[in-house]
Each structure stands twice: as C-alpha cells, then as structure tokens.
Amino acid sequence: MSEITFTALSGAPTADPNLKTMTTGPSGLVLGIGQGGPVTMRLFRSQATRLFLATPEYMTWLLAFRAMCLGAHLSVIVEDHRRWLTLADTVRACGGTIDLLRGTENIPGQGRPYRPSLIIDGMQAIPPTERLGAWQSLVTLGDPSAGKAVSDLRAADVALIAPMSSKAAEHLRRAYALASGQVKAVTDLEETELVVASVRRMSRVNVAPSPTEYRMLFGR
Numbered sequence: 001m002s003e004i005t006f007t008a009l010s011g012a013p014t015a016d017p018n019l020k021t022m023t024t025g026p027s028g029l030v031l032g033i034g035q036g037g038p039v040t041m042r043l044f045r046s047q048a049t050r051l052f053l054a055t056p057e058y059m060t061w062l063l064a065f066r067a068m069c070l071g072a073h074l075s076v077i078v079e080d081h082r083r084w085l086t087l088a089d090t091v092r093a094c095g096g097t098i099d100l101l102r103g104t105e106n107i108p109g110q111g112r113p114y115r116p117s118l119i120i121d122g123m124q125a126i127p128p129t130e131r132l133g134a135w136q137s138l139v140t141l142g143d144p145s146a147g148k149a150v151s152d153l154r155a156a157d158v159a160l161i162a163p164m165s166s167k168a169a170e171h172l173r174r175a176y177a178l179a180s181g182q183v184k185a186v187t188d189l190e191e192t193e194l195v196v197a198s199v200r201r202m203s204r205v206n207v208a209p210s211p212t213e214y215r216m217l218f219g220r
Contacts, residue, residue, distance in 0.1 A: 028043050028070065030066065031160075031205050032207035032208065034203055034205050039205045043067060043070075048137065050132070051137065051160060052152060052153050052155075052156035052158070052159040052160070053120075053159075053161075054160070054162075055162045055207075058209075059160075059207050060120070062213065064076075065087070067116075067118045068118075069094075072111070072116045072117065072137075073097045073099075073108065074120070075101060075106070075120070076099070077102065077123050078102070078123060079102065079123060084100055087217065090216050102123070104125050108133070111134065116136065116137070117135065117137070118136075119137070121141065124140060126140070128155035140152065144171055149168070150171050153172065153175035159172065159198070160194050160195070160197075161194060161195045161197070162193060162207075163189055176198060177199060178200065185202075186204045192206055192208050193205065193206050194207055
C-alpha cells in the first residue's frame, strides 16, 4: 500500500454512525441522504451519462469508490497522480480496477452492463462534443463559478456542487432553467451537503461515508 498521507483530504467528515452500510437503490448508486431518504442516481445506462462535479475531494472519492462497488472500472485523468494513489490502492485491494492517466489514449471505448466504465476527467481532456460509449459515465471536474461554466453545465446531464457560491448558483439557474426559489433553497449548505441539479430539478443531499467507507478510505 502507498504511504501517501491524507493531508489533501483533511476536510473529510467522520463516519455517519447511523449509516451502517451503503446499499444501492432502484436507480443504482446512492449519493447520500435527502429530505425524503436515500438519494440515488442511475449512473450507468445503455446511453452515456455526463456529470459536472465541483465538490470537496472526499466526495469525489466516495463517488468513485461506490461506482467501483457497482463493478465499474475507473479511469482517472489527472496531472498529479500522487493525490489519488491511496484511492487506487484501496480500489485494487477490494478487487476493483483503476487506471491513473494523463491523457485519453487508454480509456475504454465503452462499458458493459456487468462492467461499466467511469471516467473522472480532472484535466478537461475530453471535450463535451466527444462521443462516449454505452454503460459509460464521464465525470468532469470543473469550476461552476468560471465564465464558461454555463456551457459546461449544459453539456452535463447532472451537476454535483459544494459549496455553492452566488455566482455558481446563478450559473446553475441559467444552465438548468431553475427558478430563483429553487436556487435560494440550497445556498446555505452544511459542511457535508452538496447540491444535485439537472434541468428544472435541484435538491440538497447529505454525503457522508459509512463507517466501512471511512475506515477504508480516510481512516489511516
């Protein structure tokens, strides 16, 4: 196992004592807990899925780890691999597969129902116009406050964002045709909450690791 420390993930919360296990719901991957209970997302479908992600790093790791638990192969395109070595070690120790890349040459052309493909693009190496394969999801790490954020958000099926700045909220509203009241309801996020947004839909979700996830990813 790598000896890399978790200094980059010092903001990770403690485990949720009420969350004994993290299971999948009827729509696939569980993001966390909303007002009505577990919030799930159908991450892998017969057509490709695109996500825009701007969250604390521990939330990105949780999404990747839970996707691996669904059987996904992980492809992570980032400049600095050192920040991802511990996640890669954990994924492999659990029997999963992960490639740490600096380009698009070795990403899968598509996934399979029993072996979907999750690509985390931290370098914006894959343009919105590039065709993705079936049973494949692309997670683009971006800045929702940037000038081009509206077009980036419109290219994604779903956006996951935390924290929520006023400029990011305005970009979300424009990109997904949201009402002002919807946006105002999520501007005061708690430390472990994120916003899940898509066209005309927005909700806040509490994302915390289960005790097992915390021990495996952040407890060293």
